[in-house]
Amino acid sequence: MSYMEKNLVAGENIIYQAGMSRAVLIGPAIFAGIGAIIDIIILMVILIGPANPGEFIAIAVVTLICGLPLLSKYVKYRTTEYVVTNKRIVLAKGWINKTTFDISLKKCDGVTYKRTLGGKIFNYADVALSSTGDRLMIFSSVANPEEFKNQIHAAISF
Numbered sequence: 001m002s003y004m005e006k007n008l009v010a011g012e013n014i015i016y017q018a019g020m021s022r023a024v025l026i027g028p029a030i031f032a033g034i035g036a037i038i039d040i041i042i043l044m045v046i047l048i049g050p051a052n053p054g055e056f057i058a059i060a061v062v063t064l065i066c067g068l069p070l071l072s073k074y075v076k077y078r079t080t081e082y083v084v085t086n087k088r089i090v091l092a093k094g095w096i097n098k099t100t101f102d103i104s105l106k107k108c109d110g111v112t113y114k115r116t117l118g119g120k121i122f123n124y125a126d127v128a129l130s131s132t133g134d135r136l137m138i139f140s141s142v143a144n145p146e147e148f149k150n151q152i153h154a155a156i157s158f
Contacts, residue, residue, distance in 0.1 A: 003092050004083045011087070016151035018082040021143040025077060028070035034136030035066020082127075082139050084151045089129060090140055107131040111152050113145045 004014065012091050039059050066127040080093040103157045108131050115125035125145035129152065142148050 001083055003098065004081055004085075004090060008085065009087065012085045014083055014085050015155055016084040016148065017140055018139075018144065018148045020077045020080050020141045021119075021122060022077070023118065023122035023124055023135065024141045025070070025073055026122075028073045032066045032070040034063050038062050038066075080140075082142055082148065084148075084155050086155065089137075089152060091137060091154070101137050103129060103131045103135065104135055105156050107133070107135075108152070108156050111143070111149045113149060119145075 002017070004017070008014070034085040041064055042055055042059050042062070045051075075095055076093070079098075081090070083090045083092070086105075088102045088104050089108065090100060092098065092100045108129060110130050111127065112130075113125040113127040119141075120123045123145075124141050126145050127139040127145050127148055129138070129140045130138070139148070
């Protein structure tokens with residue numbers, strides 16, 4: 001059960017739920033892969049010659065430096081929710097420190113999205129939602145942004 005499913009107000013129903021695109025994991029995964037290759041090279045050096053404690057420390061350091069960005073981005077990917085309900089539009093993100101932003105459908109003025117070349121290839125974009133009072137809410141790296149935008153428009157006009 002997602003965070004939003006647990007925190008709906010009375011009479012509120014989820015119309016559409018989106019998340020971040022898996023494409024956000026590509027860069028960190030490549031970086032982690034390079035780290036794994038460096039680790040393998042260090043291991044080969046250890047197997048060829050006498051083992052040096054510094055080489056094992058080097059493996060641990062390379063693994064941490066290259067693996068942490070992937071782990072961090074994965075946690076962000078898994079803990080970010082973009083939800084359209086019959087009453088509001090909600091962005092919920094975070095694992096330990098949960099942060100939520102929401103805009104009432106009645107106060108929503110417009111929806112735009114910005115898609116890069118990578119976003120066009122992997123079907124994701126940053127979606128911006130404006131509301132009365134000059135408030136702007138950015139949904140980062142939304143998977144299938146056109147559908148998300150259409151669902152928002154359908155909920156607003158309902």
